[in-house]
Amino acid sequence: xxxxxxxxxxxxxxxxxxxxxxxxxxxxxxxxxxxxxxxxxxxxxxxxxxxxxxxxxxxxxxxxxxxxxxxxxxxxxxxxxxxxxxxxxxxxxxxxxxxxxxxxxxxxxxxxxxxxxxxxxxxxxxxxxxxxxxxxxxxxxxxxxxxxxxxxxxxxxxxxxxxxxxxxxxxxxxxxxxxxxxxxxxxxxxxxxxxxxxxxxxxxxxxxxxxxxxxxxxx
Amino acid sequence: xxxxxxxxxxxxxxxxxxxxxxxxxxxxxxxxxxxxxxxxxxxxxxxxxxxxxxxxxxxxxxxxxxxxxxxxxxxxxxxxxxxxxxxxxxxxxxxxxxxxxxxxxxxxxxxxxxxxxxxxxxxxxxxxxxxxxxxxxxxxxxxxxxxxxxxxxxxxxxxxxxxxxxxxxxxxxxxxxxxxxxxxxxxxxxxxxxxxxxxxxxxxxxxxxxx
Numbered sequence: 001x002x003x004x005x006x007x008x009x010x011x012x013x014x015x016x017x018x019x020x021x022x023x024x025x026x027x028x029x030x031x032x033x034x035x036x037x038x039x040x041x042x043x044x045x046x047x048x049x050x051x052x053x054x055x056x057x058x059x060x061x062x063x064x065x066x067x068x069x070x071x072x073x074x075x076x077x078x079x080x081x082x083x084x085x086x087x088x089x090x091x092x093x094x095x096x097x098x099x100x101x102x103x104x105x106x107x108x109x110x111x112x113x114x115x116x117x118x119x120x121x122x123x124x125x126x127x128x129x130x131x132x133x134x135x136x137x138x139x140x141x142x143x144x145x146x147x148x149x150x151x152x153x154x155x156x157x158x159x160x161x162x163x164x165x166x167x168x169x170x171x172x173x174x175x176x177x178x179x180x181x182x183x184x185x186x187x188x189x190x191x192x193x194x195x196x197x198x199x200x201x202x203x204x205x206x207x208x209x210x211x212x213x214x215x216x217x218x219x
Numbered sequence: 220x221x222x223x224x225x226x227x228x229x230x231x232x233x234x235x236x237x238x239x240x241x242x243x244x245x246x247x248x249x250x251x252x253x254x255x256x257x258x259x260x261x262x263x264x265x266x267x268x269x270x271x272x273x274x275x276x277x278x279x280x281x282x283x284x285x286x287x288x289x290x291x292x293x294x295x296x297x298x299x300x301x302x303x304x305x306x307x308x309x310x311x312x313x314x315x316x317x318x319x320x321x322x323x324x325x326x327x328x329x330x331x332x333x334x335x336x337x338x339x340x341x342x343x344x345x346x347x348x349x350x351x352x353x354x355x356x357x358x359x360x361x362x363x364x365x366x367x368x369x370x371x372x373x374x375x376x377x378x379x380x381x382x383x384x385x386x387x388x389x390x391x392x393x394x395x396x397x398x399x400x401x402x403x404x405x406x407x408x409x410x411x412x413x414x415x416x417x418x419x420x421x422x423x424x425x426x427x428x429x430x
Contacts, residue, residue: 002305002308002312002313002316003316005305005307005308006303006305008307009305009306009307084303085270085299085300085303086303087268087270087297087298087299087300087303088297088298088302088303088317088358088361088362089303089317089320090270090288091268091291091295091296091297092317092320092321093290093320093321094269094288094289094290095288096288214288215272217265217270217271217272217287218265218270218271218288219231219265219270219271
């Protein structure tokens with residue numbers, strides 16, 4: 001119970017800012033559902049551009065907004081939880097794998113919740129294509145998790161701007177480069193290429209994060 | 220020697236925070252480390268507790284090496300920078316949690332310390348209702364409540380009133396008399412001077428014996 005309250009204490013900081021972000025995002029979501037976009041594709045899921053649009057970025061502004069707000073709402077609190085120098089605890093019990101697994105669980109649960117709430121909204125608003133919406137929500141939530149893990153690498157490496165830059169580049173490149181986007185949407189193995197790509201990235205990023213975490217000094 | 224620091228060096232962000240530091244700390248003694256902000260006092264304490272990886276040199280405790288983020292060879296009580304209590308829990312619950320990590324909760328000793336620092340009546344209040352001084356006193360209690368063999372305190376009298384400082388100094392003497400090694404880093408040379416058996420001065424990462 002105490003460990004749980006300790007987590008909550010760290011995560012809840014910045015709730016005022018979070019509320020402001022949520023209100024802005026609600027307005028953006030309302031605009032999404034009233035803008036005439038194809039709402040059968042989940043708001044956070046990347047989509048191939050309409051023929052009249054000059055680039056993939058333009059048709060993915062809502063997906064970008066989903067990721068930006070998703071990252072912003074975390075306010076780096078899970079990263080803070082991971083790296084906070086709890087000297088009174090660590091002098092009694094060395095910091096170890098449970099702390100890292102706790103971080104993974106927090107970020108995973110957050111991405112699930114963030115995408116899940118919006119999936120519930122989407123299922124309520126859009127009556128058709130529940131399967132397509134669910135697949136889109138899985139992809140969007142999973143992508144958010146990958147971005148959070150990339151950003152955390154920057155945090156642990158004490159170079160946060162690079163973490164954000166790397167996450168942004170990794171996300172924007174497929175949206176800007178159409179052949180890559182099309183490849184991600186293909187399913188030659190029975191599952192979409194994006195799921196394989198995200199799976200590989202997640203595994204690699206978890207290993208990289210743990211390696212950095214192990215080296216992180218308690219300062 | 221109970222604690223031996225042998226030619227320890229550490230550089231962080233191109234700044235050498237420990238420069239070839241060597242020192243020894245015996246059992247049943249109080250050691251003071253004085254120095255200005257940024258002189259490396261806190262980093263020295265972190266090195267003793269195994270919170271940092273040294274670039275060179277070693278720290279041994281009770282004859283065993285202190286390794287970064289590994290179980291310490293002996294029991295250590297510590298205050299380094301802001302104590303991270305769970306604010307929504309009571310003072311006593313925080314202490315029970317910390318002592319529970321190594322299943323070493325001594326109710327009698329904890330109550331004695333809480334009474335000494337005038338916290339016993341507030342032990343069942345949530346820490347968020349505590350003043351800065353009360354939180355600092357609670358931090359001191361957690362550093363002592365398990366009869367730790369080594370007590371490492373960074374600026375322990377921050378936020379304490381004169382009466383509490385006097386209590387603290389008296390308690391440190393008591394800890395020394397029971398055989399604990401106490402290392403205190405502080406700006407307040409006058410306070411350290413009252414209790415320390417031996418003082419070190421730290422400046423720019425260099426540790427020197429103080430006359």
